[in-house]
Amino acid sequence: xxxxxxxLGGSHVSCALVEDARLIACESFPVARDQSLTAVLxxxxxxxxxxxxxxxxxxxxxxxxxxxxxxxxxxxxxxTAANGKYLDSASVDLNxxxxxxxxxxxxxxxDARTALLGERFAGAGRGFDDVVTxxxxxxxxxxxxxxxxxxxxxxxxxxxLGGHFVVDYHGRRxxxxxVGCLEAEASTWxxxxxxxxxxxxxxITLRQAEDITFAxxxxxxxxxxxxxxGLRDACxxxxxxxxxxxxxxxxxxxxxxGGGVMAAADQILPEMERYIHAHAWTPxxxxxxRAAELGNHASLFGAIPLCQERLC
Amino acid sequence: xxxxxxxLGGSHVSCALVEDARLIACESFPVARDQSLTAVLxxxxxxxxxxxxxxxxxxxxxxxxxxxxxxxxxxxxxxTAANGKYLDSASVDLNxxxxxxxxxxxxxxxDARTALLGERFAGAGRGFDDVVTxxxxxxxxxxxxxxxxxxxxxxxxxxxLGGHFVVDYHGRRxxxxxVGCLEAEASTWxxxxxxxxxxxxxxITLRQAEDITFAxxxxxxxxxxxxxxGLRDACxxxxxxxxxxxxxxxxxxxxxxGGGVMAAADQILPEMERYIHAHAWTPxxxxxxRAAELGNHASLFGAIPLCQERLC
Numbered sequence: 001x002x003x004x005x006x007x008l009g010g011s012h013v014s015c016a017l018v019e020d021a022r023l024i025a026c027e028s029f030p031v032a033r034d035q036s037l038t039a040v041l042x043x044x045x046x047x048x049x050x051x052x053x054x055x056x057x058x059x060x061x062x063x064x065x066x067x068x069x070x071x072x073x074x075x076x077x078x079x080t081a082a083n084g085k086y087l088d089s090a091s092v093d094l095n096x097x098x099x100x101x102x103x104x105x106x107x108x109x110x111d112a113r114t115a116l117l118g119e120r121f122a123g124a125g126r127g128f129d130d131v132v133t134x135x136x137x138x139x140x141x142x143x144x145x146x147x148x149x150x151x152x153x154x155x156x157x158x159x160x161l162g163g164h165f166v167v168d169y170h171g172r173r174x175x176x177x178x179v180g181c182l183e184a185e186a187s188t189w190x191x192x193x194x195x196x197x198x199x200x201x202x203x204i205t206l207r208q209a210e211d212i213t214f215a216x217x218x219x220x221x222x223x224x225x226x227x228x229x230g231l232r233d234a235c236x237x238x239x240x241x242x243x244x245x246x247x248x249x250x251x252x253x254x255x256x257x258g259g260g261v262m263a264a265a266d267q268i269l270p271e272m273e274r275y276i277h278a279h280a281w282t283p284x285x286x287x288x289x290r291a292a293e294l295g296n297h298a299s300l301f302g303a304i305p306l307c308q309e310r311l312c
Numbered sequence: 313x314x315x316x317x318x319x320l321g322g323s324h325v326s327c328a329l330v331e332d333a334r335l336i337a338c339e340s341f342p343v344a345r346d347q348s349l350t351a352v353l354x355x356x357x358x359x360x361x362x363x364x365x366x367x368x369x370x371x372x373x374x375x376x377x378x379x380x381x382x383x384x385x386x387x388x389x390x391x392t393a394a395n396g397k398y399l400d401s402a403s404v405d406l407n408x409x410x411x412x413x414x415x416x417x418x419x420x421x422x423d424a425r426t427a428l429l430g431e432r433f434a435g436a437g438r439g440f441d442d443v444v445t446x447x448x449x450x451x452x453x454x455x456x457x458x459x460x461x462x463x464x465x466x467x468x469x470x471x472x473l474g475g476h477f478v479v480d481y482h483g484r485r486x487x488x489x490x491v492g493c494l495e496a497e498a499s500t501w502x503x504x505x506x507x508x509x510x511x512x513x514x515x516i517t518l519r520q521a522e523d524i525t526f527a528x529x530x531x532x533x534x535x536x537x538x539x540x541x542g543l544r545d546a547c548x549x550x551x552x553x554x555x556x557x558x559x560x561x562x563x564x565x566x567x568x569x570g571g572g573v574m575a576a577a578d579q580i581l582p583e584m585e586r587y588i589h590a591h592a593w594t595p596x597x598x599x600x601x602r603a604a605e606l607g608n609h610a611s612l613f614g615a616i617p618l619c620q621e622r623l624c
Contacts, residue, residue: 071595080595080596081595129466130465130466146463146464146465146466146470147466151458151463152458152563153442153458153562153563153564154441154442154458154459154563154564154565155563155594155595155596156563157560157563157593157594157596158458158561158562158563159561161560161561161593162560162561164560164593165477165478165557165560165561166477166478166479166553166554166556166557167478167479167480167481167492168479168480168481168482168492169479169480169497169549169550169552169553170480176593177590177591177593178556178591178592178593179553179591180479180480180553185481237481238481240481241478241481241491241492242478244478244490245477245478245557248469248473248474248476248477249470249471249473249474249477249561249562250465250470250561251464251465251466251467251468251469251470252465252466253466278489279489279490279491280490281469281473281476281488281489281490282467282469283383283392283393283467284392284467284469
C-alpha cells in the first residue's frame with residue numbers, strides 16, 4: 001500500500017510518501033507558533049504533489065493520512081481541540097481539501113495515536129497488540145491500544161492524556177487546569193520551576209546553563225551536579241509513577257518510551273524499567289519496557305496502519 | 313431474560329434470581345476469610361436451586377452469571393488472581409460445575425465490571441455508553457466502559473485498577489507493592505495511618521473512637537472535629553484527583569461513585585463534583601458525576617447484560 005503522510009506538529013510539518021513500512025521520501029518545514037492551518041495547507045499540497053510525482057507514484061497513492069497535534073474526530077475528520085496551535089483548524093474542512101486538491105480520501109488522527117500505530121507497524125511495538133506509548137519532552141503525551149484497537153473514547157481523548165494523570169495531588173498547577181499532572185511534575189516546561197525550588201540550586205552549575213532543559217540536566221547529572229541529579233531522580237520517579245498508572249489503566253504487554261528526553265536513554269531506560277517492574281501490579285508477568293525506535297518519523301510510519309484500520 | 317446471579321464477595325456471597333431489570337428473589341450468606349471456593353459451591357448450588365424452583369422459573373433460567381472479587385478470564389471462565397480470597401479458585405472448573413450441577417451455561421466476570429454493567433442496566437448509568445465507576449470503601453475499586461464495551465485488557469486487569477493509579481508518588485506503600493496508590497492514600501485500611509500522622513490526632517475525639525473508619529470520620533468531621541475534618545478533606549482531594557485521572561484515562565460521559573463511604577454522600581458528592589469539574593480537562597463539556605444507585609446489588613443486576621453481551 002502507498003499513501004501520502006502528513007504530520008502536523010506544533011513547530012514543524014513533515015510530509016512523506018510511504019510505501020508499506022518504508023518512507024520513500026520525506027520533506028519537512030518549520031511553522032510559526034501562530035500559523036493558521038489555512039496558511040500552511042497550500043505548502044503541504046505542493047510538497048505532497050512533488051513527492052508523489054517525483055517518485056512516479058501518483059497512480060499508486062490511495063489516501064492521505066494526516067496526524068494532528070491535538071484532539072480530532074477521526075469519523076467526521078475534524079479537529080476538536082487544537083491546544084493553542086493552528087487556531088482555525090476546527091473550521092477547516094480537511095476532507096474537502098484532500099478531495100479537491102489531491103483527489104484522495106483523507107484519514108485524520110491525533111499524532112500520539114499515529115505514532116503508536118507507527119511504532120507497532122515498523123518500530124518498537126512490532127508483534128504486540130496491547131501497547132502503551134509515553135512521550136517525554138516539552139510536554140508528556142502518549143496513546144494506548146488494547147487488542148489491536150486504539151483507545152479513543154467518546155470525545156476522542158481516551159488513551160492520549162497520560163501526561164495529565166495525577167502523580168502528586170499536592171503538586172503543581174498544570175497548564176490544563178488540573179493539579180499535580182505528570183506533565184506538571186516532570187516535563188521541559190516544569191523543569192525551571194523544579195530547579196528553582198531545589199535546595200542546591202543556588203550553588204550549582206545548572207544555574208549557569210542558559211536554558212534549564214533535559215539536554216542540560218542529564219549530562220550535568222551524570223557529571224555529579226547535585227541539583228541536576230535531584231531533578232533527574234525526581235523526574236525519573238514521577239515518570240515511573242505515571243507509567244505504572246498507565247499500565248494499571250490499559251494493561252499492556254509493552255510500554256514504549258519516546259520523546260526528546262530519550263537522548264539520555266542510557267540514564268532513563270534502565271531506571272524506568274526497574275521502577276516499573278518493582279511497582280506495577282502485573283500478576284501475569286512483566287511489562288516489556290522499550291525505547292521508541294522511529295523518533296520524529298513514528299507518525300509518518302503510522303499512516304499505513306491508520307488507512308488500513310479505516311478501510312477495513 | 314431470566315438468569316441466576318451469584319456475587320462471590322470477600323465477606324458475603326449473594327445469590328439471586330434475576331429477570332430483566334428485577335431481582336425476583338435474593339439470598340446472602342457470610343463466608344469466612346479463609347473459605348475455599350470448593351467449600352462454598354454446594355451452598356450456592358442449593359440456594360440457586362431453591363430460588364429457581366420456588367419461583368417456578370426452572371425452565372426460564374438461561375444461564376448463571378457469576379461475579380468474582382478478583383481478576384478473571386471471562387473467555388476461559390477461570391479465576392486468574394484472587395487477592396488472597398478463595399485461594400483454590402484458580403483451580404476450580406466453574407464452567408463444569410455450572411453444567412453438572414445446574415445444567416446451565418456459565419458467565420464469569422470481575423465483580424467491579426458486573427457492578428458497572430448493573431448500574432448501566434438498572435441504575436445510575438442508564439442511557440450512557442461511556443461509563444467509569446469508582447467504589448470507595450475498604451479498598452478502592454471500579455471499572456470502565458467505552459462505547460458500550462467493557463474495558464478488559466490483555467490480562468483482564470484494564471479498567472478495574474483505578475484504586476491503584478498513583479495520586480502521590482511521594483506517598484505511602486500500597487498493599488499491591490506500588491507507592492502512592494489512590495487506595496493507599498485514601499481508603500478504610502489507610503485511615504488509621506492517616507489519622508496517626510495528623511498533627512491534631514493527639515487532642516481529638518477521633519482517637520477515642522473504637523475504630524477509625526469512614527463511618528466515624530464523616531460524622532465527626534461534620535461535628536467540627538479538626539482531625540476528622542483534615543482526614544475527610546485529604547480523602548476528598550485524593551479521590552477527586554483519582555477521578556480526574558480516571559476521566560483522563562477513559563473519557564467517560566458519566567462517573568458513578570459507590571461504596572460504603574457513600575453513606576456520607578451528602579458530604580462527598582457535591583465536593584467531588586466540584587473538584588472534578590474544576591480539574592478534569594474535558595473541552596467537550598462536563599462529566600456527569602452521580603452516586604451509585606444499586607448498592608450491594610449492582611453486580612446481581614449486572615447478570616443480564618453480562619449474559620447478553622456474551623450471547624450476541
